[in-house]
Amino acid sequence: MARVGMGVAVTGLGLVTPAGAEEQTFWEGLCAGVSVARGCDELAGLPVDFGCPVDGIDLDRAVGGRTVWRMARFVKMALVAARRAVADAGLSPERWDGDRVGVVLGVGVGAVSVLVDNVRRLDGGGPDAVSPLLVPMMMPNAAAGEVAIALRAHGPSLAPATACASGATALAVARDLLTSGRCDVVVAGGAESVLTPLVVSAFAGMGALSLRGDDPAGASRPFAADRDGFVIGEGAAVLVLERTDDALARGARPRALLTGAGAATDAHHPTAPPPDGGGARRAVESALAEAGWAAHEVDHINAHGTSTVLNDAMETTLISSLFPHRPSVTAPKGVLGHTLAAAGAIEAAATVLTLEHGLVPPIANLDSLPDGFDLDCVVKEPRLQHVERALSHSFGFGGHNVVLAFQRFSGDGPPRTEPGVLAIA
Known part of the structure; x- marks a missing residue:
């Protein structure tokens, strides 16, 4: 079994989010504390016709190559994020031992839009009209499979589905693969893209979505007294994890340490x-x-901070009872909307950036807390704060709860340099 030593390190980040299609714009958007929700043409005519889509990137061009035609949107976002994360870590599939590299990508549903399109084809043209690519494009594990192919990763390739905790579950599983000695590098995170009339109508029907159609940018308001539901988003985030001793031995400087993970139902x-x-x-x-x-x-x-009545009340009770010293609290969904299975990974990346920059992003649209909510929420502008230890909460339908513990890296190591160039076949 491999020696764990200083634990598990985050050595690379890759992001494709509604607030920014790469790390710098994501961080700037998150710290601006302004929601990016807007009306969506594909949702026109629905009771809820707005969301937080990913803009500012041509995914087909970013993926490139001759295989992009076989990938659904969530897979493209996952692959772009994974490539960026590996490059940020200074690693290359051409130089690593692929048998020791794992891929764990949480996805909630898969390619709903591909499924709906093929249902229409079946209804209109019969069985011969259905694409033979339907199953490999829509299956939730398509992202993990395509990333493994692109990165020449022959270790475990997994696709945990724990609803809105999926991205965090992926990181927890990745940590286990490293501490057990099964892998030396794990590319882990989450991706989701279900901004479709079918899914939005379903969430709206169950009363989960905000109905502030006259003010989409003001709709997602975690922990606010007048919150009325979440705003649906899409995106992907991927982190590269390694044992800290291994990262330092190859000359990498960890961006943060993933020191613990907990899960309960x-x-x-x-x-x-x-x-x-x-x-x-x-x-x-x-x-x-x-x-x-x-x-x-x-x-x-x-915080998970969905902007729903029940979740935010539960999470407030949790934080207030366990942490009476009132640690600072942020909730990225105010800016990003709820990216579902990608949320846990995106928010893990945000936590790493908070540790690195000593800056806590504000919660968008939070003007006043309800009576009895005793939280130290960061609002209006980013807060300068030296953060040594931070938790990232993720909760999902089905009763899934995953919490990740990140610590600032302050040990010896080389200064952080510009990301390397990633070679992909």
């Missing part, structure tokens, strides 16, 4: 969390135990 209701947040609490306590931290040592929490 509510076993309460398919979509609603228990009011006392028991499952989420167990996930937090597991992450703290694995990291070796006491609760009072946590400086910052990147």
Whole structure:
């Protein structure tokens, strides 16, 4: 078994998000604290006709090559993010031992738009009109498979599906693959793209979405007294994880340390969390135990913060009871909307950037907390804060709770340099 030493390090980040299609614009957009929600042509005529799409990138061009035609949108975003993360880590598939490289990409549903299109083809033209690529394009594990192909990664290739906790679950699984010695490098994260009339209508029908169609940019308001639901988004984030000793030995400087991960299940209701947040609490306590931290040592929490009535109330109870010292709290969904399976990975990347920059992004649209919400929420502008230890919360339908514990890297190591050039066949 490989020696774990200083634990697991984040050595690369890759992002494709509604706030920015790469790391710098993402971070600038997040720190601006302004929602990017807007009306979407593809949702015109629906009761909820707005969301947070990814703009500013030609995905076909970014993916390139002759295989882009076989990829659904969520797969393209995952592949672009994965390439960027590997390049940021200074690694190359041409030089690593692919048998020791794993890929873990959380996805909630898969390519809904491809499925809907082929249902219409079947109805209109019969069986012969259905694309033979339907299954490989729509399956949730398509992103993990395509990334593994592109990166020549022959280790475990997994696609955990824990709804809106999927991206965080992927990172927790990746950490286990490293600490067990099964892999030396794991490319992990999440991707989702279901901004479609079918999915939006379903979420709207169950009362989960904000109805502020007259003010899309003001609709997502985590923890606000007048919150009324989430705003749907899309995106992808991928992190490269390695054992810290291995990263330092090859001359890399970790961007942060993933020191712990906890998971627990509510076993309460398919979509609603228990009011006392028991499952989420167990996930937090597991992450703290694995990291070796006491609760009072946590400086910052990147909250799940969906802007829904039930989730935000539960999470407030959780944070207030476990962390009476009032660590700073942010909630990226105010800016990004809810990117579903990608959210846990995107918010993990945001937590890493907070540790690096000593800057906590503000929560968009939060003007006042409800009575009884005792949180130190960062609002209006970014807060300068030296953060040593931070938690990132992710909760999903089905009662899935995943919490990641990140620590600032302050050990010896080379200064961080510009990302290398990634070679992809």
